[in-house]
Amino acid sequence: MFEEANQQAIKAMKNAQPILVDVEPASKAISGMKKNLILHAGPPIEWNQMCGPLRGAVLGALVFEELADNLKEAEAIIESEEIEFSPCHEKGAVGPMTGVVSHSMPVFVVDNIANGNRSFSTINEGLGKVLRFGAFDEEVIKKLKWIEKTLGPSLKKALAQTDGINLNGIISRALHMGDECHNRNIASSSLFFKMLVPFLLDVNLETYLLQEISAFMAENDHFFLNLSMAACKVTMDSAHGIDNSTIITAMTRNGTEFGIRVSTLGDEWFTAPASTVEGLYFPGYTAEDANPDIGDSSIAETRGLGGFAMAASPAIVRFVGGTPADAIGYTREMMEITVATDNNFTIPVLGFEGIPLGIDLLKIMDTGILPVINTGIAHRNPGIGQIGAGVVRPSMECFKDALVKLSQRV
Amino acid sequence: MTDDKNIFNKELKVINIGIDTFPKDLKAQGVDVISVDWRPPAGGDLDMLKLLEKLEG
Amino acid sequence: MTKRVIVKTDTYRDSVILMRISNSITEVEGVQQAAIVMATALNKDLLENLDLLIEDVVEATPSDLVIAIEAKDEASIEVALLEVDRLLTTRETSEEGEVIPKTLSSAIRELPNANLVMISVPGEYASREATKALRRGLNVFLFSSNVSIEDEVKLKQLAVENGLLMMGPDCGTAIINNVVLGFGNSVRKGTIGIVSAAGTGLQQVSTIIHDEDFGISQAIGIGGNDLSKDVGGLMMIEGIKRLAEDSATEAIVLISKPPDKEVSNRVLEAAKRSNKPVVVIFLGGTSEEIERHSVVSAATLEDTSKAVCALMKGKQPTRTIFTAERNEVVALADSESKEFTSDQQFIRGLYTGGTLCSEALVILSPLLGTIYSNSPLKQEYNLENSSMSKDHTCVDMGSEEFTVGRPHPMIDYTLRKQRIIREGEDPKTAVILLDVVIGYGSHDNPAGELIPPIKEARDAAKKEGRRLSFVANIVGTDLDHQNLRKQQKQLEEAGVIVMPSNAQAVRLAALIATKGTIADLLFEEDT
DSSP, X not given: OOHHHHHHHHHHHHHOOEEEEEEEEHHHHSTTOXXXXXXXXXXXXXXXXXOHHHHHHHHHHHHHTTSOSSHHHHHHHHHTTXXXXXXXXXXXXXXXXXXXXXXXXXXXXXXXXXXXXXXXXXXXXXXXXOGGGTOOSHHHHHHHHHIIIIIHHHHHHHHHTSSOXXXXXXXXXXXXXXXXXXXXXXXXXXXXXXXXXXXXXXXXXXXHHHHHHXXXXXXXXXXXXXXXXXXXXXXXXXXXXXXXXXXXXEEEEESSEEEEEEGGGTTOOEXXXXXXXXXXXXXXXXXXXXXXXXXXTTHHHHTTOGXXXXXXXXXXXXXXXXXXXXXXXXXXXXXXXXXXXXXXXXXXXXXXXXXXXXXXXXXXXXXXXXXXXXXXXXXXSTTSOEEXXXXXXOOHHHHHHHHHHHHHHO | OOTTTOOTTSOOEEEXXXXXXXXXXXXXTTOEEEEXXXXXXXXXXXXXHHHHXXXXX | OEEEEXXXXXXXXXXXXXXXXXXXXXXXXXXXXXXXXXXXXXXXXXXXXXXXXXXXXXXXXXXXXXEEEEESSHHHHHXXXXXXXXXXXXXXXXXXXXXXXXXXXXXXXXXXXXXXXXXXXXXXXXHHHHHHHHHTTOEEEEOOOOOOHHHHHHHHHHHHHTTOOEEOSSOOEEEETTEEEEBBOOOOEEEEEEEESOHHHHHHXXXXXXXXXXXXXXXXXXXXXXXXXXXXXXXXXXXXXXXXXXXXXXXXXXXESOOOHHHHHHHHHHHHHTTSOXXXXXXXXXXXXHHHTTOEEOSSHHHHHHXXXXXXXXXXXXXXXXXXXXXXXXXXXXXXXXXXXXXXXXXXXXXXXXXXXXXXXXXXXXHHSOOBBSSOSSGGGBOSSTTSOOSSEEEETTSHHHHTTSOOTTTOOHHHHHHHHHHHHSTTXXXXXXXXXXXXXXXXXXXXXXXXXXXXXXXXXXXXTOOOEEEEEEEOOTTSTTOHHHHHHHHHHTTEEEESSHHHHHHHHHHHHTTTTTHHHHHSOOO
16 A cells, blocks of 8 residues: 555655755745744754753854844843744755754755755854854854855855756765765765866955865865755655655654654654764763754665665764674665665665665564664764764654554554 | 475575574574574564554555 | 873874774773874864873874873773774774675575575564565464464465465474474484474474384474364364375374364364375374274374384384383382382473373373373363472473573473472472483483482482482484483483383383382283
């Protein structure tokens, strides 16, 4: 009964063609965006349930938007319920870590030209003290302003010179270069940079600006993460809402809860408490410092990249004390819970077999195998940043709830 | 019983799901055996298993 | 607290490897913190934050390795540094290794010509896995128990529809194409086929057939519930059909407890239709029904084995009471019992094989009257507490109350060893009767396990002026890896009397326990 619908979903995913076409302020690009609306990663959540980093990011965004002069004021306007919150996912967007998107922030606009749907993501701020990890001091706001006023518009001009940039093309090549496109993005970031530079040079920016922009992009090994997330989002959205399809179309976390969506079950979120990531910590940090799992970046795994494509990126597996053989084992394990493989994205060491495609709720229940997600670990206190990386699996709870709902529908 | 379906007089090729002493003994007899790293469906939840079987029809 | 910071010039390692090493070193006893990193600008900042930055590090380049450790004392630092060294020099192999499938589907992909699935998962999931296997056209050996009767019927119907074998649920033994599945003994390949609802029954029969210089074509286990009314003998009848069609099989043996009457009829009809010599043992049942279908009936497992071999030789089946001469046996029993106190009168049978225990009850009842058991012939003979014997007792130690959360007593002798000592302490115990099952699935050295508690029980009894008698039967062949001859020799040296079959061991135990008084009853020819 579900097989045919799932094949339909698979077809939509395989045919998706995400193209980066523009950079626009969120206010223009995202339908329903408002001055007092803050988008965030993960399933829906109230202010008083938010974890430290997410709160920090929200406060920083309010100061950036000049809705508040300082953090105390920012807190006050939240308490007085003047600020609205919504998951990025519900507005066609995705954001890594805290994933906060506000009115004035420039966002990448990605079109799925096979289907006509669209997705958005912010421009990655780089490493260290950034809003994404909940930092909100002057330095952070200053950088966000630079992104808003300088980087965004310049990228927009450069993109206007192109016919759009084919994101899947970059991802498939990056998979052959050791990226899995969630935790390792250096190859895709380098390829993107390589592609963009000639167009950037073509738009007559002053030299100092070119220097600023290229330094910014070149030193960020994860620049492409936000773009690959948007590509995965637009792909998964095209498989969402198919009657009788049991494909998981979203997996995401807000630092407090983990949430999934199922194609045939519409916009309902099925949630469970977010897990703690098992992984390696940078010197000076331990598991006690870790924030629970957070970010929309698991849209990568939802689409068959990241942890699902670990066989393409053996170095990642060391984050949990494994061997390269384990990396292959993870990908093969994920093939037990997916319906097909996508040979638009092949993995050399598996004889160029395609990545696992189409996580099936019923297969998760049948096999008892949970999806595996490669992820960075954030410090539980806002503003400190990434303290490690590792592997995490959602709890069975949210899949059970989805199964119950499905059986009621049928 | 068509000959090609009949397991008698064919070389045994075994899949093992469960206790690991069985494949050990089979290997000692020179039999090709592969073990499944099995875990219970739905995290062991029997109510879920019932739902799943209902959905599978 | 003390610190050590070392710079190793021109030593490069991948940042992820270094992170793993740093994490490991932090676990070393006494270490407060550790940073093993390449001397990049970012890492120098990091080291400064950790207060581990020294001049040498400031000067170092990104291709130099920094080892920075803070610990409670020098000794801890030394230990940590040794560990760092070890981890830095360990090379890792990067072979793919075998693929480990996590589902039946992926296992079939790895072994595409698979023809049999052995399933031993917990009972509540077992029929689901078995169904999947049958639907994929694979035969099933289902060791799991606690599968519902409804599920068993569905599974067996599905199997029969598809010409597949569904061995079980609750099947521990089979021999297919001369390969032992589960528990079982190495026997020569031959022309006698077996269909059995009884695990150790199959083991006793197949090993005695081997001893008689014959062999087994196929031995199909069908699980203990097959001949119940609800299951209706589905697999037994299918098994008979398969052996009838099998050109390598010239004679058939059927082993079970007495089935439901209607089922018995259908099974015996199928046996007759096979047009091959058939010997049937419905253990504890009567022979009329069987003989009415022109099929040979036997009362013990030994007689069953010898009957089918006789038929293969064109001879008439006979009954065995003892292989040795009567006077020899009587003399042996005498020497065992002459030092008994007047209190000593009871048999304590401690069995690992359920069928062998049942056979003991069947043989002893007409000889001795009431025999208590945890799987008794009559409910009124049920042991209140399986761990406490009463009068004559034969206990099946493979029964569920003994095996919850522990390995089967054929593999794990712990409980039986304790029980031997306890029975020895009872002043009324005369004979302790044991089955010793070897072969696949069984302990590597049963004699080695049994002899110490036997000695201990004997010594303790001797101190109280009692002499204990031990009688055993080894279920196995000269091909089994435990070395049957050696096992027998060791048991005999410890004073255990080893008999050639369970039936003979049981009869001897009865003779000894009654101090020879039932000799006439025992040796009289049955009508």
